[in-house]
Amino acid sequence: MHPKALLDACAELVGQVLKLDHPADAVVSRYFREHRSLGPRERATLAETAYAVLRRKLLYDHFAPSGTGPRERRMAILGFAGPRDFLKSALSDAERRWLDQCDAVVPADLLERHRHNLPEWLVASLKAQVGAEFMALAESLNRPAPLDLRVNTLQARREDVARELAQAGIASEPTPWSPWGLRLADKPALTKLDAFTRGAIEVQDEGSQLLCAMVDARRGEMVVDFCAGAGGKTLALGAAMRNTGRLYAFDVSAHRLDALKPRLARSGLSNVHPAAIAHERDERIKRLAGKIDRVIVDAPCSGLGTLRRNPDLKWRQSPQAVQEMTAKQMAILSSAARLLKPGGRLVYATCSLVREENEAIAEAFSAQQPGFEVLPAVQALAPLKLADAAQLCSGDHLRLWPHRHETDGFFAAAWVRS
Numbered sequence: 170m171h172p173k174a175l176l177d178a179c180a181e182l183v184g185q186v187l188k189l190d191h192p193a194d195a196v197v198s199r200y201f202r203e204h205r206s207l208g209p210r211e212r213a214t215l216a217e218t219a220y221a222v223l224r225r226k227l228l229y230d231h232f233a234p235s236g237t238g239p240r241e242r243r244m245a246i247l248g249f250a251g252p253r254d255f256l257k258s259a260l261s262d263a264e265r266r267w268l269d270q271c272d273a274v275v276p277a278d279l280l281e282r283h284r285h286n287l288p289e290w291l292v293a294s295l296k297a298q299v300g301a302e303f304m305a306l307a308e309s310l311n312r313p314a315p316l317d318l319r320v321n322t323l324q325a326r327r328e329d330v331a332r333e334l335a336q337a338g339i340a341s342e343p344t345p346w347s348p349w350g351l352r353l354a355d356k357p358a359l360t361k362l363d364a365f366t367r368g369a370i371e372v373q374d375e376g377s378q379l380l381c382a383m384v385d386a387r388r389g390e391m392v393v394d395f396c397a398g399a400g401g402k403t404l405a406l407g408a409a410m411r412n413t414g415r416l417y418a419f420d421v422s423a424h425r426l427d428a429l430k431p432r433l434a435r436s437g438l439s440n441v442h443p444a445a446i447a448h449e450r451d452e453r454i455k456r457l458a459g460k461i462d463r464v465i466v467d468a469p470c471s472g473l474g475t476l477r478r479n480p481d482l483k484w485r486q487s488p489q490a491v492q493e494m495t496a497k498q499m500a501i502l503s504s505a506a507r508l509l510k511p512g513g514r515l516v517y518a519t520c521s522l523v524r525e526e527n528e529a530i531a532e533a534f535s536a537q538q539p540g541f542e543v544l545p546a547v548q549a550l551a552p553l554k555l556a557d558a559a560q561l562c563s564g565d566h567l568r569l570w571p572h573r574h575e576t577d578g579f580f581a582a583a584w585v586r587s
């Protein structure tokens with residue numbers, strides 16, 4: 170594609186994602202469906218440009234007024250995710266001079282907000298939690314995430330899969346904490362690989378893998394994944410159970426559960442029972458009350474821990490939306506807790522960075538439910554035999570941060586029903 174045409178397309182897509190009325194990944198997918206002739210490299214440039222603009226929106230909003238032309242074009246120029254020479258060949262002389270001026274600005278001369286590119290309400294919440302690490306956290310949230318895989322240990326060993334990937338020209342490293350994870354150096358297309366089609370690998374952030382480790386699901390048990398969605402955690406739990414016992418995958422979204430079906434077929438698991446529920450107090454939950462060994466509530470949340478992948482969320486979320494979410498989280502957790510038999514383990518998890526959805530929910534649950542005893546995360550993770558499990562924890566909870574652990578931001582709390 171001609172540089173000018175590609176920049177025009179980037180500006181069009183940037184204009185669409187900046188409306189912030191739909192998730193950016195859905196806007197990008199729709200754009201690709203409507204422009205089927207785009208090749209893989211053009212698609213990559215378009216998507217990465219749109220994401221770069223969302224990541225650095227405050228900085229680019231600061232630079233944009235001194236340029237010329239439509240705002241979305243100026244933003245697309247600033248975020249353009251391709252070679253500089255290629256970009257410059259698409260620019261007018263005035264645009265080129267303006268871009269050179271913007272490039273010459275030294276970060277140390279910028280206001281803090283133009284360096285962290287986060288909304289103020291979130292800045293306050295993060296500073297209160299990580300203090301002097303705030304800028305390192307903000308920078309890591311504004312970088313793309315690496316691509317992590319989980320090896321399906323029902324089918325293959327991690328080292329064998331790493332060797333198989335290497336033979337296909339894909340470099341990987343074992344993840345530092347999860348025993349099932351491989352971190353890839355690049356972002357290759359995976360779906361045509363034999364390891365993928367036969368179900369030996371799934372894409373899953375190391376942090377998500379560690380949430381599953383907190384559940385420690387065992388052979389022959391009755392386990393519930395209460396908010397299973399497309400089943401990322403279900404698949405990991407099913408493999409940990411060695412395809413024995415019974416694993417219920419509940420979700421209010423039948424559509425999301427549908428996306429689990431092809432993954433299940435690849436995985437070779439036959440112990441999983443997906444079921445759409447109407448709400449968290451569904452009849453099905455009542456029938457299983459007191460019968461379950463382990464329950465994970467991977468709660469719907471603000472998703473702010475996934476800003477590396479979903480940078481639009483920082484502009485689409487708000488303190489009010491978080492507040493509304495917490496009522497739902499509490500209701501789901503309380504209802505899911507009824508499933509457990511005495512001695513059973515409950516895990517509450519989010520991919521949020523804010524206390525309200527994390528520690529505050531765990532503390533409120535403990536206060537309301539004296540029949541549930543806190544299980545410190547270090548103990549919950551003991552089967553992994555990690556020398557440094559305490560590094561993953563804050564107090565009794567698992568607390569993962571992108572700048573410390575190179576995972577998305579995650580929280581998990583565990584209890585045992587007494």
Ligand SMILES: C[S@@+](CC[C@H](N)C(=O)[O-])C[C@H]1O[C@@H](n2cnc3c(N)ncnc32)[C@H](O)[C@@H]1O
Binds near residue numbers: 399400501
């Ligand atoms: C964080 S996502 C789950 C991701 C999934 N566990 C995975 O690992 O891929 C939260 C899920 O909770 C579901 N959900 C929302 N309200 C619910 C409710 N009342 N009961 C059960 N699931 C609910 C949403 O449909 C969404 O799929």
